[in-house]
Amino acid sequence: MLLVVEDLVKHYVSGGFLRRKEVVRAVDGVSFSLNEGETLGLVGESGSGKTTVGKTVLRLVEPTSGRILFDGRDVTAVKDTRPLRKEMQIVYQDPMSSMNPRMRIADIVGRPLQIHGMVSSKRERDERVRYLLERVGLSGDHLYRYPHEFSGGQRQRIAIARALAPEPKFIVLDEPTSALDVSVQAQILKLLKSLQEERGIAYLFISHDLAVVRNISHRVAVMYAGKVVEMADVEEIFSNPLHPYTKGLLASVLEPSPDARAPEEVLPGEPPDPRNPPSGCRFHPRCPLADERCAKEEPQLREVEPGHWVACHKVG
Numbered sequence: 001m002l003l004v005v006e007d008l009v010k011h012y013v014s015g016g017f018l019r020r021k022e023v024v025r026a027v028d029g030v031s032f033s034l035n036e037g038e039t040l041g042l043v044g045e046s047g048s049g050k051t052t053v054g055k056t057v058l059r060l061v062e063p064t065s066g067r068i069l070f071d072g073r074d075v076t077a078v079k080d081t082r083p084l085r086k087e088m089q090i091v092y093q094d095p096m097s098s099m100n101p102r103m104r105i106a107d108i109v110g111r112p113l114q115i116h117g118m119v120s121s122k123r124e125r126d127e128r129v130r131y132l133l134e135r136v137g138l139s140g141d142h143l144y145r146y147p148h149e150f151s152g153g154q155r156q157r158i159a160i161a162r163a164l165a166p167e168p169k170f171i172v173l174d175e176p177t178s179a180l181d182v183s184v185q186a187q188i189l190k191l192l193k194s195l196q197e198e199r200g201i202a203y204l205f206i207s208h209d210l211a212v213v214r215n216i217s218h219r220v221a222v223m224y225a226g227k228v229v230e231m232a233d234v235e236e237i238f239s240n241p242l243h244p245y246t247k248g249l250l251a252s253v254l255e256p257s258p259d260a261r262a263p264e265e266v267l268p269g270e271p272p273d274p275r276n277p278p279s280g281c282r283f284h285p286r287c288p289l290a291d292e293r294c295a296k297e298e299p300q301l302r303e304v305e306p307g308h309w310v311a312c313h314k315v316g
Helices: 050-057 082-087 105-115 122-135 140-144 152-164 182-199 210-216 234-239 244-251 292-296
Strands: 003-014 022-034 039-043 065-070 088-091 170-174 202-206 219-224 227-233 302-305 308-310
Touching: 003 050, 022 050, 022 227, 039 050, 039 210, 050 088, 050 170, 050 202, 082 088, 082 105, 088 152, 105 122, 105 140, 105 152, 122 140, 122 152, 152 182, 182 210, 202 210, 210 234, 219 234, 219 244, 227 234, 227 244
Parallel strands: 039 202, 039 219, 088 170, 170 202
Antiparallel strands: 003 022, 003 065, 219 227, 227 308, 302 308
């Protein structure tokens, strides 16, 4: 097992000198695992804690509690995280926001190579960057251009090349295709699959686009209000969803057909405020199956079928 996350918690404290301090429960007890060469899709509504999970696993954000094991090492106990950066990378949603507009592509992609001592000269760096650019479908002649000279899809390829530079075992992909045209999305997904098959990289693929998640993932974890409510193989999730929230998410997807009717409101209401989550099951105020037990007792994530985990009193 490459990555094991156990009871991960990340709370923020909001407020300040003139305001009452409040605890924001962004992630509240998330557990999952990931094998080499596997993709775990992480889905849910905005604000469910998906991105916070990704950043906390990489220790870009410090966890409040819980344990993260990567390749047998306890990430949460490591003081010097630089060696981890070589093996754990991230690709953000908007590549322009994660690139210095004043740096050339050779410097942007080559920076990880220099930081981790993987090249000994500028010439060697440029040769390696040229190879990486060509590997992600760009021309090596683009070496000395600036980010603004590329399209959105090309910039995302550059971001992927930068993540690949230190030869990582694991990459967090945070909405990597959401800002791209459909045709470009398909190209990026094909590229990611090809790189995974070639190098055995594991992906944590964060997205709200269920069609994209179905296309690239091996397993899927569904998050709601800081918790994983369902997790299973990708086809099991889409063909046999068990949690009422997962069913609502899937039912809300528009069908690509002129005869298809727009779905009715299958998820009424809004997600809870992470500063004041409801008691019991966090989904119970919006759930059509909720009863008194759901309002009082928090359901635990349990394996109701082989490989199919659900946190719901009404299942199993």
